[in-house]
Amino acid sequence: MTTRPQIKLGLSMRYLGYHAAAWRHPDADPAGASKLSHFIRVAQTAEAAKFDMVFLADGIGIRARDEPPGALSQSAQTAELEPLTLLSALSAVTSRIGLVSTASTTYNEPFHIARKFASLDHISGGRAGWNIVTSWSDAEARNFNREEHVEYATRYERAAEFVEVVKGLWDSWEEDALCMDKASGRFFDPAKLHALNHVGKHFRVQGPLSVKRTPQGRPILVQAGVSEVGMEIAAASAEVVYAVSHDLETGLGYYNNLKDRLEKYGRGRDELKVMPGLTIFTGHTESEAREKYDMMNALVPPQLGLSYLYGQMGDLSAYPLDGPVPEPTNPKVRSIARNLLTMARNDNLSIRDLYTITAAGFGTRVLIGTGPQVVDEMEAWVDAGAADGFNICPPILPLGLDDFVTFIMPELRRRGMFRTEYEGTTLRENLGAKMPKNRYS
Amino acid sequence: MTTRPQIKLGLSMRYLGYHAAAWRHPDADPAGASKLSHFIRVAQTAEAAKFDMVFLADGIGIRARDEPPGALSQSAQTAELEPLTLLSALSAVTSRIGLVSTASTTYNEPFHIARKFASLDHISGGRAGWNIVTSWSDAEARNFNREEHVEYATRYERAAEFVEVVKGLWDSWEEDALCMDKASGRFFDPAKLHALNHVGKHFRVQGPLSVKRTPQGRPILVQAGVSEVGMEIAAASAEVVYAVSHDLETGLGYYNNLKDRLEKYGRGRDELKVMPGLTIFTGHTESEAREKYDMMNALVPPQLGLSYLYGQMGDLSAYPLDGPVPEPTNPKVRSIARNLLTMARNDNLSIRDLYTITAAGFGTRVLIGTGPQVVDEMEAWVDAGAADGFNICPPILPLGLDDFVTFIMPELRRRGMFRTEYEGTTLRENLGAKMPKNRYS
Ligand SMILES: Cc1cc2nc3c(=O)[nH]c(=O)nc-3n(C[C@H](O)[C@H](O)[C@H](O)COP(=O)(O)O)c2cc1C
Ligand SMILES: Cc1cc2nc3c(=O)[nH]c(=O)nc-3n(C[C@H](O)[C@H](O)[C@H](O)COP(=O)(O)O)c2cc1C
Numbered sequence: 001m002t003t004r005p006q007i008k009l010g011l012s013m014r015y016l017g018y019h020a021a022a023w024r025h026p027d028a029d030p031a032g033a034s035k036l037s038h039f040i041r042v043a044q045t046a047e048a049a050k051f052d053m054v055f056l057a058d059g060i061g062i063r064a065r066d067e068p069p070g071a072l073s074q075s076a077q078t079a080e081l082e083p084l085t086l087l088s089a090l091s092a093v094t095s096r097i098g099l100v101s102t103a104s105t106t107y108n109e110p111f112h113i114a115r116k117f118a119s120l121d122h123i124s125g126g127r128a129g130w131n132i133v134t135s136w137s138d139a140e141a142r143n144f145n146r147e148e149h150v151e152y153a154t155r156y157e158r159a160a161e162f163v164e165v166v167k168g169l170w171d172s173w174e175e176d177a178l179c180m181d182k183a184s185g186r187f188f189d190p191a192k193l194h195a196l197n198h199v200g201k202h203f204r205v206q207g208p209l210s211v212k213r214t215p216q217g218r219p220i221l222v223q224a225g226v227s228e229v230g231m232e233i234a235a236a237s238a239e240v241v242y243a244v245s246h247d248l249e250t251g252l253g254y255y256n257n258l259k260d261r262l263e264k265y266g267r268g269r270d271e272l273k274v275m276p277g278l279t280i281f282t283g284h285t286e287s288e289a290r291e292k293y294d295m296m297n298a299l300v301p302p303q304l305g306l307s308y309l310y311g312q313m314g315d316l317s318a319y320p321l322d323g324p325v326p327e328p329t330n331p332k333v334r335s336i337a338r339n340l341l342t343m344a345r346n347d348n349l350s351i352r353d354l355y356t357i358t359a360a361g362f363g364t365r366v367l368i369g370t371g372p373q374v375v376d377e378m379e380a381w382v383d384a385g386a387a388d389g390f391n392i393c394p395p396i397l398p399l400g401l402d403d404f405v406t407f408i409m410p411e412l413r414r415r416g417m418f419r420t421e422y423e424g425t426t427l428r429e430n431l432g433a434k435m436p437k438n439r440y441s
Numbered sequence: 442m443t444t445r446p447q448i449k450l451g452l453s454m455r456y457l458g459y460h461a462a463a464w465r466h467p468d469a470d471p472a473g474a475s476k477l478s479h480f481i482r483v484a485q486t487a488e489a490a491k492f493d494m495v496f497l498a499d500g501i502g503i504r505a506r507d508e509p510p511g512a513l514s515q516s517a518q519t520a521e522l523e524p525l526t527l528l529s530a531l532s533a534v535t536s537r538i539g540l541v542s543t544a545s546t547t548y549n550e551p552f553h554i555a556r557k558f559a560s561l562d563h564i565s566g567g568r569a570g571w572n573i574v575t576s577w578s579d580a581e582a583r584n585f586n587r588e589e590h591v592e593y594a595t596r597y598e599r600a601a602e603f604v605e606v607v608k609g610l611w612d613s614w615e616e617d618a619l620c621m622d623k624a625s626g627r628f629f630d631p632a633k634l635h636a637l638n639h640v641g642k643h644f645r646v647q648g649p650l651s652v653k654r655t656p657q658g659r660p661i662l663v664q665a666g667v668s669e670v671g672m673e674i675a676a677a678s679a680e681v682v683y684a685v686s687h688d689l690e691t692g693l694g695y696y697n698n699l700k701d702r703l704e705k706y707g708r709g710r711d712e713l714k715v716m717p718g719l720t721i722f723t724g725h726t727e728s729e730a731r732e733k734y735d736m737m738n739a740l741v742p743p744q745l746g747l748s749y750l751y752g753q754m755g756d757l758s759a760y761p762l763d764g765p766v767p768e769p770t771n772p773k774v775r776s777i778a779r780n781l782l783t784m785a786r787n788d789n790l791s792i793r794d795l796y797t798i799t800a801a802g803f804g805t806r807v808l809i810g811t812g813p814q815v816v817d818e819m820e821a822w823v824d825a826g827a828a829d830g831f832n833i834c835p836p837i838l839p840l841g842l843d844d845f846v847t848f849i850m851p852e853l854r855r856r857g858m859f860r861t862e863y864e865g866t867t868l869r870e871n872l873g874a875k876m877p878k879n880r881y882s
């Protein structure tokens with residue numbers, strides 16, 4: 001067996017997993033998403049399997065209005081724990097796995113974000129990552145003194161400046177700033193502590209940060225944007241991108257589009273890992289995998305299912321569930337809706353089919369099959385140059401993760417695609433990412 | 442021995458302890474304030490000793506400018522971990538001790554604060570507390586798009602509204618809102634989830650909070666204000682007040698002033714615990730205690746010492762160190778400076794004496810003596826009705842905490858003043874505080 005490039009694996013673990021009816025599974029603890037013990041179980045299982053990182057997506061509020069009526073109270077994706085608080089607790093009971101939390105640049109201040117992620121990086125011994133998002137719902141805006149979400153251009157302009165400020169704050173202390181010389185009484189060398197003095201369009205931030213340089217130099221940056229500005233932020237700064245592509249051609253296009261942008265920032269193509277999301281149903285046989293899938297889907301009531309299409313396509317409850325998907329009436333269709341529509345057209349899906357697929361993986365690509373079947377698909381993407389790894393989004397937790405470990409991991413390792421031991425102690429080392437240089441050094 | 446009311450004990454553990462030169466002690470790990478392992482050691486020791494809570498003060502930025510020049514680089518109180526992130530990690534490696542973090546109402550948004558503290562309350566099994574402050578330095582303001590700190594009236598008006606919004610968000614979910622009925626597919630009862638729809642002068646916050654009702658109903662509220670509005674916020678909402686009083690008469694006045702305010706909020710005098718801060722130097726003998734004190738003070742260089750007076754009294758470096766303390770030139774003297782001046786006049790202190798006392802305990806009252814001597818003083822305050830307990834601020838950590846456990850705890854217990862076992866599993870139970878009623882129930 002020749003040595004081949006190792007894939008990177010993230011585990012997305014928001015709520016009880018990505019399936020809309022996860023909480024109704026007979027073996028699921030429906031209250032798990034508010035329990036530390038649930039997440040300890042998940043994170044420790046992922047660490048034992050040598051995942052690069054666990055990841056928590058986030059929205060700052062309860063996103064789903066009750067549309068269509070009756071859907072909201074069927075959703076367990078309403079009560080949860082704040083992700084940074086949760087990951088910090090998990091850092092004390094894990095030792096190698098990366099800890100990636102989402103935080104919005106639209107409804108936060110850069111000083112807080114720089115400080116919290118730097119602290120998590122210290123506390124975890126170099127395992128922190130920040131998934132940079134700009135938020136997307138009016139429900140979030142209404143928790144932060146606004147009526148509606150900030151519009152795209154302003155939001156991303158703010159995001160780009162926000163990320164630069166945070167990176168600047170993370171450079172406040174040079175690596176060797178703390179001399180801590182008890183004899184002379186000098187704790188640090190003032191020439192190696194730097195105020196940022198940032199004055200920009202959206203922020204004025206003096207600094208310096210009150211957290212010293214972190215084990216990873218700075219936390220790992222993650223992005224998940226598909227728009228122009230989102231991809232530029234990723235190309236300029238991110239080490240990881242979580243992608244959503246449902247077919248190889250789209251995936252390949254996205255991958256190359258993103259990688260082509262790296263050169264102008266002086267970065268190599270391998271400095272940014274592209275990790276499409278996958279929601280996997282698996283078992284000993286294909287039919288067992290499909291039974292698990294069907295059983296879960298049967299637990300999705302129609303209102304709940306339709307609510308998954310609502311945000312992107314509006315209220316479809318007046319249309320026959322088993323009829324074709326209508327054209328969206330909203331002229332400003334988002335990229336996610338476009339993906340959904342393309343999929344519906346290509347595969348001739350009914351409304352029920354479409355919400356079933358969406359509700360099965362929260363919009364993530366769904367794979368159903370045995371270990372070798374699923375790994376064939378993963379391998380095809382890697383070999384085609386459409387993925388450097390995958391962000392695994394199990395339908396139910398911890399069950400779907402256990403299935404992944406049982407059925408997928410051995411096959412990945414048999415093919416030499418995934419590590420059997422961590423390469424290093426930090427997330428940066430495990431990702432094979434370079435240490436960032438401090439701008440002042 | 443008759444049963445007497447039990448005192449409450451907090452352990453304040455910011456940085457490496459409250460003494461300005463803590464990091465220079467021969468046995469101190471000077472890098473400890475950025476290490477999780479240091480805080481685990483401290484929190485687990487405090488828990489073994491049955492402290493009610495550990496507490497982290499906070500400032501959002503490096504407060505000390507280099508005034509007088511040369512002081513800043515002598516201070517270890519410059520690099521630290523963000524307190525909520527740190528307490529969350531500690532929640533996973535402790536099981537009974539309360540976890541109280543400071544957060545500013547001036548430079549935060551109520552939704553974030555409500556969400557993070559509620560999450561910590563779940564994660565810790567009901568041990569979270571929030572120390573409500575309004576911040577105080579221009580250095581903090583400059584990290585949040587401002588030139589100067591927000592002025593007093595606006596800051597406290599915002600604080601009062603902020604606290605009301607946070608309490609409202611914590612009521613979003615009624616206790617029994619989550620039915621989690623797998624059979625019917627109903628996860629929660631929508632009649633028991635409440636949007637706040639707050640519209641006020643400083644905030645518009647729709648809610649509901651995305652965190653379900655917490656083990657303590659809501660986290661414990663702590664306040665440390667001495668001004669009119671600060672004390673009203675405490676009387677209206679807080680279960681604990683950290684006080685700074687240097688003599689029994691002032692302490693008694695403050696205590697009664699605060700307790701007298703409770704009735705108009707329909708609260709009993711025992712629903713708010715007043716806990717003055719104490720920095721203690723102790724040992725087998727009084728002279729051993731004093732040697733520890735003198736040895737630490739000898740490690741404070743004059744610039745560093747003067748920097749402790751700078752914020753309140755301006756630059757005193759032109760005056761003779763061993764001469765009298767001059768009248769402050771700033772006409773708007775803060776309460777802390779007033780306390781310092783009164784102390785200097787009463788005890789005929791030189792500038793060096795004053796900065797020594799201040800640097801020894803960061804302005805907290807300092808006691809030096811054997812266990813029985815220190816406990817005499819604590820008992821006198823409790824018996825006089827000036828304290829319900831104490832916020833212990835060791836000069837050095839973990840050393841000063843170990844001394845407290847060795848020399849003070851046995852004497853407190855001998856006199857029946859402090860518990861030998863926790864009464865309950867939540868901070869609220871251990872404080873003997875009532876469960877709050879949900880406004881919607
Ligand atoms: C895998 C993945 C995870 C995402 N996670 C979040 C999230 O947790 N919170 C959020 O507000 N947005 C999240 N997003 C949305 C993206 O940040 C982004 O807004 C969206 O992909 C649209 O991209 P664009 O705004 O660049 O067009 C996620 C997107 C993807 C693809
Ligand atoms: C024991 C104690 C701890 C405090 N901790 C903090 C703190 O961590 N952060 C902060 O900004 N202010 C802190 N303060 C300042 C108070 O919040 C308050 O601003 C100060 O006591 C002045 O009170 P006033 O503003 O009501 O006059 C603390 C005060 C005391 C007495």
